[in-house]
Amino acid sequence: MSERIDIAPVRAYLQHLQDRICAALEAEDGSERFREERFESATGGLARPRVLEGGALIEKSAVHFSHTIGNALPAAATERRPELAGRAYEAASVSLIVHPRNPYVPTSHMNVRCFVAHGDEPVWWFGGGFDLTPYYGFEEDAVHWHRCAREACAPLGPESYPRLKKWCDEYFHLPHRNEPRGIGGLFFDDLAEGGFERCFTFQRSVGDHYLAAYIPIVQRRRATSYGDREREFQLYRRGRYAEFNLLHDRGTRFGLQSGGRVESILASMPPLVAWRYDWKPEPGTPEARLYSEFLRARDWLGDGV
Numbered sequence: 171m172s173e174r175i176d177i178a179p180v181r182a183y184l185q186h187l188q189d190r191i192c193a194a195l196e197a198e199d200g201s202e203r204f205r206e207e208r209f210e211s212a213t214g215g216l217a218r219p220r221v222l223e224g225g226a227l228i229e230k231s232a233v234h235f236s237h238t239i240g241n242a243l244p245a246a247a248t249e250r251r252p253e254l255a256g257r258a259y260e261a262a263s264v265s266l267i268v269h270p271r272n273p274y275v276p277t278s279h280m281n282v283r284c285f286v287a288h289g290d291e292p293v294w295w296f297g298g299g300f301d302l303t304p305y306y307g308f309e310e311d312a313v314h315w316h317r318c319a320r321e322a323c324a325p326l327g328p329e330s331y332p333r334l335k336k337w338c339d340e341y342f343h344l345p346h347r348n349e350p351r352g353i354g355g356l357f358f359d360d361l362a363e364g365g366f367e368r369c370f371t372f373q374r375s376v377g378d379h380y381l382a383a384y385i386p387i388v389q390r391r392r393a394t395s396y397g398d399r400e401r402e403f404q405l406y407r408r409g410r411y412a413e414f415n416l417l418h419d420r421g422t423r424f425g426l427q428s429g430g431r432v433e434s435i436l437a438s439m440p441p442l443v444a445w446r447y448d449w450k451p452e453p454g455t456p457e458a459r460l461y462s463e464f465l466r467a468r469d470w471l472g473d474g475v
Contacts, residue, residue, distance in 0.1 A: 175292050177260050180284045180370060181237050184264045185218070187282070187377045188235040191266060192220055194381050195233070198388055199225040204233065209431065213239040219434040223441065225271070227392055232437035233266040236430075243287060244427035250360070257287040261428075263298075264377065265421060267438040268384070273404035274394040276304035276311070276352070276387065277411065279438075280380045281421060282373050296369045297359035299334065300380050301342050302387075303352030303411060305404045306456055307464035311387045312353050316470040318383035319356045325372040326364075332473060334358050339467040344414055350465050351414050355383075359420075403457050405444035412443050 192204045202225035209217040218235040222228055238261045243254055263283035270277065282298035302315050316335070323331040338357035343350050356376065361369050415422050415438060425435035451457035 175286045175294050175366060177237075177262055177284060177286055180373075181216075181262045183370075183374060183377070184237075184262055184282065185235055188218065188220070188233055188264050191264075191381060192222075192233050194385060195222065195228060195231055195268065198385065198392075199227040201226040202228070204231075207434075211239065215239040217431065217434065219431070219437060221437050227270060227272070227275070227388070229269050229271040230441040231266070231268045232434075233264070234434055234437070235264050236434075237262045238428060238430070240428060244424055251293075254287045254293060257289050257293075259288060260286045261424075265438070266380075269408070269440050270388070270392075272392055272394060273305045273396050273400040274391040276302050276391075277408075277440075278302050278380075278384045280377070282377045283421075284370075284373065294362060294366060295359070296361045296373050298373065298376060299338055299355060299357035300376065300383065301338055301352055301355040301357070302384075303407075304464060305407050305460065306400070307353070307460050308391070311390065312464065312468075312470050314386060315353065315355060315383050318379050320471060320473075322356065322375045322379035322383075323372075325368065325375050331356075336467075342414065344410060344418070346417070347410065347413070349410070349461075350467070351410060353464055353470070354467070402444065403451075405440075405442055406446055406449065407460075408440040408443045409445045412439055415439060 196203050199222065202222050204220040204222045206218060206220045216237045220233045222231045241258050242256050243259045261283060263281060265281040266279065268278045278300065280298070280300035284296050285294060287293040300319070302312075304311065319335065320331040323334060334356045335354060338354040339350065341357045342352065342354060361372070363369070422435060426432070451461065
């Protein structure tokens with residue numbers, strides 16, 4: 171007899187996670203609140219996108235919950251699992267992006283999701299992670315971020331952080347630029363090892379560690395003064411973020427292919443971006459230091475990773 175997969179506890183946890191993260195970000199910003207929309211499907215699915223724009227601290231943030239119920243998995247979900255093509259499915263997720271106004275406060279991203287492909291033998295997996303994209307690098311911020319990432323991996327055992335850290339470095343890489351999007355963190359997909367409850371416990375750990383990883387960095391950097399030079403560099407580097415989301419991100423492709431609402435799917439895009447033709451930072455500048463010391467795979471915790 172096949173295992174019955176109940177996604178209801180996952181949905182409940184993710185909705186509560188969305189609430190907690192939005193409350194924490196609103197408290198840090200102090201000037202604006204998230205605007206929520208709600209879309210319910212006839213099949214029982216729910217989308218609850220939330221967007222904050224024009225804040226004193228946060229220029230734009232999107233924190234979305236969705237529970238999708240469909241008749242056939244889209245290509246983005248079956249390109250590595252073609253045997254699941256045509257199956258009915260459920261997908262529950264929280265996906266978020268924070269684009270701060272101050273260039274010294276890094277952009278952060280997190281996604282936690284669960285898929286269930288229904289059938290005589292249900293197939294399920296978890297995926298997600300979190301990563302950090304600084305514009306001006308600080309060693310203590312990177313170490314703190316990766317220390318929290320390692321702590322989040324505790325439910326999977328000590329060997330999991332090096333593996334998921336490496337996976338993140340490889341996934342958030344722009345092949346057409348041959349450079350990483352940021353300093354990484356964790357990434358995992360198709361996770362089903364050890365049973366549903368073990369994997370769900372790990373997903374909760376990742377979701378619960380995001381605020382502990384990000385908020386202290388925000389608080390350290392938010393009052394740093396900046397001028398036109400830093401702002402222009404921030405907008406230039408945001409261009410890399412936009413390129414990755416549009417060209418390589420599986421979540422973006424899944425959302426578009428599954429017929430999701432375009433405004434919600436593309437809400438992760440930065441509010442302002444700039445491209446400069448064949449631009450390179452001057453040697454010895456803080457901008458050049460981002461490339462030489464931070465935009466490369468590094469062992470931030472001395473673990474040999």
